[in-house]
Amino acid sequence: MLRLHDTASGHSEQLETRQPGRAGIYICGSTVYGPPHIGHGRFSLVYDVLRRFLEYSGTVVDHVSNVTDIDDKIINRANEEQRSSQEVAAEYEEQWWQAMAKLGCLLPTEIPHATAFIDQMVELVSELVALGSAYETSDGVYFSVSAVADYGLLAHQSLESMRSGARVEVNEEKRSPLDFALWKKAKPAEPFWPSPFGPGRPGWHTECVVMSLALLGEGFDLHGGGQDLIFPHHENERAQAVALGKRFSRHWMHNGMVEARGGQKMSKSLGNVLLLSDLFEQTDPRAYRLLVLQSHYRAPIEVTPTTLSDAASALSRLDALSTRLFEVDTLESGLTDPQVREAFVERMEDDLDTPRATAALFDAIRRANMAFDAREASRGAELTRAVLECFAAVGLEAKGQAHIPQSVLELGRRRDEARAGRDFAAADDLRAQIVGLGYVVEDTPGGTRIRR
Numbered sequence: 001m002l003r004l005h006d007t008a009s010g011h012s013e014q015l016e017t018r019q020p021g022r023a024g025i026y027i028c029g030s031t032v033y034g035p036p037h038i039g040h041g042r043f044s045l046v047y048d049v050l051r052r053f054l055e056y057s058g059t060v061v062d063h064v065s066n067v068t069d070i071d072d073k074i075i076n077r078a079n080e081e082q083r084s085s086q087e088v089a090a091e092y093e094e095q096w097w098q099a100m101a102k103l104g105c106l107l108p109t110e111i112p113h114a115t116a117f118i119d120q121m122v123e124l125v126s127e128l129v130a131l132g133s134a135y136e137t138s139d140g141v142y143f144s145v146s147a148v149a150d151y152g153l154l155a156h157q158s159l160e161s162m163r164s165g166a167r168v169e170v171n172e173e174k175r176s177p178l179d180f181a182l183w184k185k186a187k188p189a190e191p192f193w194p195s196p197f198g199p200g201r202p203g204w205h206t207e208c209v210v211m212s213l214a215l216l217g218e219g220f221d222l223h224g225g226g227q228d229l230i231f232p233h234h235e236n237e238r239a240q241a242v243a244l245g246k247r248f249s250r251h252w253m254h255n256g257m258v259e260a261r262g263g264q265k266m267s268k269s270l271g272n273v274l275l276l277s278d279l280f281e282q283t284d285p286r287a288y289r290l291l292v293l294q295s296h297y298r299a300p301i302e303v304t305p306t307t308l309s310d311a312a313s314a315l316s317r318l319d320a321l322s323t324r325l326f327e328v329d330t331l332e333s334g335l336t337d338p339q340v341r342e343a344f345v346e347r348m349e350d351d352l353d354t355p356r357a358t359a360a361l362f363d364a365i366r367r368a369n370m371a372f373d374a375r376e377a378s379r380g381a382e383l384t385r386a387v388l389e390c391f392a393a394v395g396l397e398a399k400g401q402a403h404i405p406q407s408v409l410e411l412g413r414r415r416d417e418a419r420a421g422r423d424f425a426a427a428d429d430l431r432a433q434i435v436g437l438g439y440v441v442e443d444t445p446g447g448t449r450i451r452r
């Protein structure tokens with residue numbers, strides 16, 4: 001069974017789901033105000049790997065990930081560009097899903113949009129006000145963090161120490177500097193929805209608590225996001241649920257950040273933000289998935305030209321092995337090496353230890369190549385099938401010869417026949433045809449090998 005580090009307890013714990021065989025997970029998604037960058041790519045890949053591994057292990061996954069389509073940043077951009085916030089949100093949401101498709105991330109099973117849940121958000125804010133856990137000011141409605149005894153659970157800090165560390169507040173109507181906005185009253189030129197507190201829009205922390213509980217129900221299994229969301233976003237989501245007396249997420253999972261060259265934090269102000277669209281121009285998107293897999297999800301990863309090209313060359317070893325399998329596979333039994341799979345699963349179940357799991361698979365790649373070199377085709381094929389299955393389980397599909405169209409492979413087969421019949425003119429002609437279609441032709445002891 002999968003064990004995962006839980007941010008709330010600080011320990012690795014078994015992911016015991018509410019309903020056996022089914023996991024309800026909520027991942028904080030995108031605020032669609034700009035093009036997605038590699039940090040967005042990393043968290044999407046981390047949770048895609050989690051979901052795929054759960055599914056590979058036989059668990060049905062309800063994967064909910066939201067789109068925040070109303071937010072200060074969207075409004076600012078819309079005002080700067082003199083268009084509506086819906087237009088801005090629609091444009092960047094489209095870019096988001098295009099990038100996720102290129103990364104090979106599965107679409108969430110549900111994608112709630114914040115603006116479709118405003119009524120429920122207003123209802124939740126009203127309930128919190130009625131309970132005395134929230135209060136109205138001239139610019140909005142605020143949650144009173146003192147309403148929750150264990151506020152600071154995720155941040156691993158007491159309310160007292162957080163309060164003393166909080167920066168001096170400019171808003172004098174707030175009772176504590178840690179209190180946060182549940183509802184923001186509309187200023188001129190801002191989009192708004194009606195509410196008992198006047199026209200306005202929900203706060204971000206309210207969006208996620210409403211959508212996760214609405215779609216997954218109380219006590220859903222896992223809530224995830226980047227480590228930058230632990231505080232205040234997730235702390236504040238949880239606080240609202242606790243104040244309402246509702247069981248919130250049973251498990252909290254957070255992934256590490258992406259660092260640019262030299263361990264620098266990636267940030268707009270430092271000018272080192274790498275957009276996913278730029279990454280796709282530089283490398284195969286699968287290389288980024290492999291780089292993410294080769295790092296532990298809780299550790300930071302460094303994305304530089306060197307780490308990306310190392311991942312790309314490791315990927316080419318996987319693709320080359322897949323080609324070797326294709327050359328022998330039609331003759332073989334289809335057996336898969338069980339030990340490779342067991343070692344992979346064991347490492348994945350230990351807090352998704354993808355670095356050790358992938359290292360074991362690359363060791364199996366080395367052993368498979370040795371077996372093929374020694375003409376132990378069936379041993380090589382068993383190892384290779386296990387490697388391909390395990391990589392596919394975490395969303396990394398090898399692109400070997402199997403992806404070369406049948407018509408091209410047929411030309412290779414005819415070339416082998418021509419050579420066997422010593423018709424070298426015909427063989428040369430067929431080689432030229434294959435090369436003309438954009439492939440590389442290699443002569444091997446087993447006959448023609450075609451590569452992209």
Ligand SMILES: [Zn+2]
Pocket residue numbers: 027028029208233
């Ligand atoms: Zn969220």
